[in-house]
Amino acid sequence: MYHDIAKDIIKNILSKKYEDKLPTETALMKSYHASRNTIRKAIDLVFAHGLLRRVQGSGYYIIERPVKSKKVLNMSIGFDQTAMVDGGPLKSKVVVFDKIKANQELAKQGRVDLNSELYRIWRLRYLQGKLYDLEEAYYPTSVVPYLPAESVEHSIFAFIRKEYHLKGSTTENYIQLTKLAKKEANLLKVNEGKSVLSLAGINYLKNGIVFNFSRTYFVYPDLVLYYHTMNIDSD
């Protein structure tokens, strides 16, 4: 229930339903018919998604993303929603879609068994017609036995959630500077060896099983990745 409240609040923030702060906790309690603890758990989630600054005695302030000229990708927001970039949804073009066996490298990358079967989906993605990234995604068939070609064109996560009732829980993310190999460079139509930002992600179900892992190469100019941390104060 607090998940739904959080989701609704996030929706309201993104569609600018609130001026600059959230309503007070008491107001939220009334509008969602929930206890204070539940409201606060929901707000914790929204906060963890990097959308709020909280000030005791004052309120919850919405963090307005600055940086006009540049595209900002909020990494604190859930992995399944990274497709929601500022300038609108990403359009994708599937370049590889098949089943393979995990080799040593993939097994290590995705924490899966060697030779286990994987769906492989590589997609070029575009933002407002401009090439944005190349996403190399893998899904163990032990968890996702069937993936229709249609779903691959759109949101694979949405399909999986709907069809298999698999709820994602956490994602480990690794960002690094990568020199593009020939294959990736060709697909992205840039020079081999060019340095780009890449993001490797591993998605775990609530029970700790990997249901997806991927590597994404970003080529969109001046892209900025945003995230949000909280510090532990003591003494």
Place this chain on the structure above:
Amino acid sequence: MYHDIAKDIIKNILSKKYEDKLPTETALMKSYHASRNTIRKAIDLVFAHGLLRRVQGSGYYIIERPVKSKKVLNMSIGFDQTAMVDGGPLKSKVVVFDKIKANQELAKQGRVDLNSELYRIWRLRYLQGKLYDLEEAYYPTSVVPYLPAESVEHSIFAFIRKEYHLKGSTTENYIQLTKLAKKEANLLKVNEGKSVLSLAGINYLKNGIVFNFSRTYFVYPDLVLYYHTMNIDSD
């Protein structure tokens, strides 16, 4: 109080006091003499720092950072602790330490007023003798009126916390690929125009005031930035 518990648990994790999982909630309740809610709040914090995977009915599993060959920097952990890199503490060499007035660019970068006074501290940092990064940090003197030269050599955050009792709360972080300007390239002894990972951070106090902002250029080879997100499941 749950902050302290969280801090202690994190310390235990990093010093490998727990095999692969945390003790159960009941066990933690006993050892810290706290209620279940308090323990869970502490665990929420540890979790947010990217150190745990939680499995209902089973337990809290410690995420073992893989990747042996590469240096992994955990960005989910608080900003003041990013200096705690795997291979030991960073040693820093101060290259600039003075007071300046915020120009347009800095004011925008740090969300501070134009012409407001700032401490400026630039440091080259080394990991095991090898150049790691260049950190360009700024502290508004309105918040931090005095910064002794000694503190700048070590942990500035520790000094500030001790001296001014300022507790940090949240940090906004922005990662991007940057082409080095001449000044930075010279300090880092690399070619001008070279692309490196850079991290811009803005640190807010609990009351929403910026007490520090910085930009860090990483040059350590094959550095990997790690972070951790949780997804909102609904329906």
Place this chain on the structure above:
DNA sequence: ATTGATTTGTTCGTATGTATC
């Protein structure tokens, strides 16, 4: 400058649900 009301932060207790073992 003080007071009082508002608003968020922390902690406890309790009950019930759900996944794992």
Place this chain on the structure above:
DNA sequence: GGATACATACGAACAAATCAA
């Protein structure tokens, strides 16, 4: 099926910071 362990939700009380009269 039973025990264990984590997840969700409500209620209540007090602390601490902010804000307005």
